[in-house]
Amino acid sequence: MATVQLNHVEKVFPDGTRAVADFSLDVRDGEFLVLVGPSGCGKSTILRMLAGLEEPTGGEIRIGGETVNHRPPQKRNVAMVFQQYALYPHKTVRQNLAFPLRMMKMAKAERNKRVARVAETLGLTPWLDRRPKHLSGGQRQRVAMGRAMVRNPAVFLLDEPLSNLDAKLRVQVRAEIAQLQRRLRTTTIYVTHDQVEAMTLGDRVAVLLDGRLQQIGGGRELYDAPANVFVAGFLGSPGMNIFHTRLHGGEGDTLELEFGEQRLAVPEEAAARFGRVDALLERPLLAGLRPEAFSPAEDGARENGVRVRVAASEALGYENLVYFESPAPVFGQPAAGGEEHAAARMVARLPAAGPPSATGDSVVLTVDARRLVLFDREGKALSAKD
Ligand SMILES: Nc1ncnc2c1ncn2[C@@H]1O[C@H](COP(=O)(O)OP(=O)(O)OP(=O)(O)O)[C@@H](O)[C@H]1O
Ligand SMILES: [Mg+2]
Known part of the structure; x- marks a missing residue:
């Protein structure tokens, strides 16, 4: 497990787009933090910088107390579930789960043990030999989660992991993710534009608009005492x-x-x-x-x-x-x-x-x-x- 800190982080893309501006955030060890905001506000960009897929153009990113600005993704011990996650269609669930471990050249015995444990945790054991095509949306989503979990990362980065699911399944998987995080206590940053997910999932919620942090706090605190009219209108359905x-x-x-x-x-x-x-x-x-x-x-x-x-x-x-x-x-x-x-x-x-x-x-x-x-x-x- 690890803390995550962003200090005055900025991201300006080569075309001049300022996706993230003066963004500071302290995520505690084991915390479940939800980053919420409307489309285009910079959520994925922040996660991608944490994962090492983009370099910040300003400020500092620390994971577990160490500055990682220039550290490549595979040396960060973070795992990301992408907004548009893709499973390998021709591999079975077992092979999909094992893939990140193969890439790490982990020995077979240990690999099998890890895959079995993650499958057990996520309720995927009965489907280990199936291909993704023959799974339901919720099961596929759990395989994507499992592929991130199997490496025992210090930090989990989840980018709208439920957006492919229908409304009912979303509620169910949402509850499962919350439970899982409480059990594993892996530091988690969860991105969504859905304010209900934000209110129900996180220990704390950070609200983002135009690349800037608007407010951070417990869901109830943000609901009852919004820092500004944007937060007031954004949280709650309908808003204030x-x-x-x-x-x-x-x-x-x-x-x-x-x-x-x-x-x-x-x-x-x-x-x-x-x-x-x-x-x-x-x-x-x-x-x-x-x-x-x-x-x-x-x-x-x-x-x-x-x-x-x-x-x-x-x-x-x-x-x-x-x-x-x-x-x-x-x-x-x-x-x-x-x-x-x-x-x-x-x-x-x-x-x-x-x-x-x-x-x-x-x-x-x-x-x-x-x-x-x-x-x-x-x-x-x-x-x-x-
Ligand atoms: N490679 C890029 N080059 C230029 N601009 C980019 C690039 N990637 C993202 N952007 C811009 O940066 C801003 C933030 O994008 P980002 O993907 O982080 O938003 P988001 O909050 O994840 O939105 P969504 O909820 O739609 O996924 C947007 O204005 C986007 O168009
Ligand atoms: Mg996004």
Whole structure:
């Protein structure tokens, strides 16, 4: 096992593309770190630099405490499962698994032992003599994993290993990978653009955009306290509702938040997170509310009830996603009433038990503002630490 460190790593390709910029990351020994971000943000480039397939154009990469910038792949003791992994079609599962060991010129007895052990770990023993063509997608994917594991690498690099699988299998193999990593405790860096995989797999999650690290932390931490509007919108499905707003002083020491024409009372526990609010009053800000911050208002007056018009709804069986016309200008969406665009929308995650809402319905929702997040106009989250 080994630690992995990237210090101010940069990658500019010969054509001038800056794929990775000033990227620093410390992965602990035995940690499962997930690197997540949209397509083209530099995830594969980072893994390829760790594997030794690309050289960084700046900064330093350390594995197990040693600088490896110029060290060839075979001298790094890392194993990578590629985004487009390919098994040898004419070799059996056993031969596919043994191949990396043959390349290392490992003695046959030891080779057989290793292959048997990895096959056992991954549940591949019954298929050792089959060719990949006669395996299911999930089994093939496990052979690709096995080929990386069989060398007992100090570091595992997995580049979207589940992208070839259908949705159901993905959930199953995802759970298997998590279990396996917990058992082996091999330092693992797992790349995905799927935020559900990111939230469920990693000890920590690093969010990347345009080659730059946006935030790193536990999944829950990133979900509850995103560092900026990108992380807020990226994690969660659907992402956080983000709208333009201002804070106003209410009665006594209370705070109120503009929600279009309406005002929401800001609970003390939320206000405490924003630091010195007096400096923020009346200034243009961005606010974020998760879809689950909304709930159906019960009969009778309730605090923070808002009346909204339903634009569309999706009944998912276990919950209803209700899209409604936003009372407040939504960040990054056209303003309501814009001629060529549909009105800006927000989304609420409501219990499936509730009555289904139809397009055009007017409904009253209660807003739980305890987990409200505020951002400055540049999109950086406000925090008491600033
Ligand atoms: N050899 C190359 N030459 C020039 N540009 C490259 C090269 N390889 C990658 N890039 C560019 O670098 C950026 C990052 O690419 P990378 O493959 O790391 O993205 P990614 O996050 O893995 O995306 P995806 O989720 O689609 O796999 C992209 O803009 C890509 O076009
Ligand atoms: Mg990639």
